[in-house]
Amino acid sequence: MTTLDFSPLFRSMIGFDRLATALETAYRSEPGGYPPYNVELQDENRYRITLAVAGFSENEINIEAKENLLTVSGQRQVTESEGNFLYRGIANRSFERKFQLADYVKVVEAKLEHGLLHIDLVREVPEAMKPRRITIRSADVSPAIEHVATEQAQAA
Structure with a gap:
């Protein structure tokens, strides 16, 4: 390799x-891997991860966000009433998926519907990190600090 x-x-x-x-x-x-998933860009600051988790209930799925890592894991609860299968084509195995998140991306909501787990994410950039416009002063205007220092020297 x-x-x-x-x-x-x-x-x-x-x-x-x-x-x-x-x-x-x-x-x-x-x-590839299990379970299959989609990552969708909904707009400039909103994302959605959708995992196909058919057969899993809400209490069998764990979602954890720690620092910049989102971990989704599932552990099937084996019950005695599952029966004697001649063929088992539906996956009945545990899984773990990890997603690296960018700075300021936070998990907003997770919901399970029709065998799909939807995890909504949003990027919330702090106000201090957003671009800001810098005004340009002309060279003939002296800085305000010098004016204050000059006024204080004249007063003394």
Whole structure:
């Protein structure tokens, strides 16, 4: 198997360690798996993850968000009344799916309907992190700090 070396990308980038780790993890992970899922972009700041979890009830599914990692796991409860199957085509196995979340992405809601688990996410960027317009002053206007210092010197 060929491996990719991302180190040339990060030689001049400081603080992008998580990005390098995410790229390497995505490269190593195998596509597919159980359960199948969709990731949908609903608008600029809203996302939805949908997992096909037919046969699982709400109390058999666990959703945990910790730091920037969303983990969805399912553990089927085996009951004695399941019967004697001649053929079992419906998956009856446990699962765990992990999703790496970007900064400021939070889980808003999760609901189970018709065998599909919908997890709604929203990106809430803090006001301090949003782009802001910087006014440009002309060079002939002296800074306000110098005016205050000059006025205080004249008063003394």
